[in-house]
């Protein structure tokens with residue numbers, strides 16, 4: 001079925017991004033996987049091409065366009081290329097609403113130009129060793145002392161954790177007030193007492209710097225609080241999580257599509273019993289099922305993108321998109337790996353890397369189980 005989500009401008013932009021990936025990213029990604037991190041220079045190069053902060057108003061160096069279809073183009077092209085180390089979607093899709101919509105004028109002037117140029121890399125630190133799915137269990141504190149907050153605590157699994165210059169830290173300003181005691185505080189590179197721990201050794205996404213962060217009596221100016229009041233952090237998070245989840249769903253469908261394409265090609269050429277793999281009915285049936293489910297997923301996700309643009313994407317819509325497409329991604333990649341036989345288990349075949357990189361998709365941004373909880377609660381039993 002014809003995909004009608006994009007206009008001419010998006011398609012042109014896709015060409016630019018695809019060319020950028022082929023030139024500046026793909027040839028180097030293997031080395032970055034060995035390094036466990038991507039160099040900051042690639043962020044700057046992407047910034048020069050206008051790949052960051054579409055929604056950043058022009059006066060702060062952005063394009064001033066609020067259209068998630070551009071974000072989707074970038075996510076799809078990164079996913080297709082297998083460049084799982086680039087934390088661009090965290091910056092563009094997850095962080096943009098925080099730094100664009102929750103900042104005051106002074107903060108905008110300080111942060112937005114660097115955000116759009118790729119000179120300021122961002123991260124969000126919600127998860128702690130003792131609080132992942134249960135965000136209300138966060139124990140990091142931010143205690144007000146005059147014009148500062150004193151931040152203490154520990155975070156883990158933070159995407160862009162090593163490269164990040166700005167970290168939005170989820171902290172308790174009133175530990176006894178439950179969700180209403182949570183505030184978002186921006187901790188900046190170089191603040192005394194802010195230290196990075198290990199760059200974590202993951203199953204996949206080897207070039208992504210996913211790290212531990214430590215905060216020990218970090219004195220953060222009160223001017224770095226997001227939002228006009230204390231205690232609004234939980235609401236701000238809930239407001240922005242649907243966009244994060246949609247971005248993950250976009251990547252899920254793109255990953256499934258890419259692996260399907262590669263597998264169909266493989267089955268055209270690989271011979272067994274004197275015939276190509278595609279001549280076996282089982283191969284055709286497996287691929288037929290996967291292609292059907294992936295295309296159906298694509299259309300739901302495209303509809304979600306338009307709903308987000310219209311500010312109508314609900315928490316429940318996004319939860320459905322997130323869990324279903326990421327579970328599908330894992331299923332598609334696993335079955336496609338099987339169709340590759342032993343070669344599917346070899347890292348020289350893209351399906352093997354896709355299998356490792358994709359596994360986390362049902363976990364971060366809220367697990368499949370938590371997505372089902374969100375959907376289940378909407379039935380109002």
Ligand SMILES: Cc1cc2nc3c(=O)[nH]c(=O)nc-3n(C[C@H](O)[C@H](O)[C@H](O)COP(=O)(O)OP(=O)(O)OC[C@H]3O[C@@H](n4cnc5c(N)ncnc54)[C@H](O)[C@@H]3O)c2cc1C
Pocket residue numbers: 090123124125126127131132133134156157158159160202205210360363364365366367368369370373
């Ligand atoms: C590569 C990677 C990158 C990440 N990036 C970031 C980031 O940038 N910022 C950030 O803040 N976090 C990040 N995370 C953390 C991620 O969001 C959490 O890992 C995730 O939310 C799950 O939390 P947890 O790991 O503590 O698992 P737990 O919450 O301990 O869950 C363990 C299991 O129990 C299940 N479970 C938990 N509660 C329930 C329930 N109520 N009902 C049913 N089942 C339940 C879960 O679904 C899961 O299967 C990242 C994680 C990874 C692996």
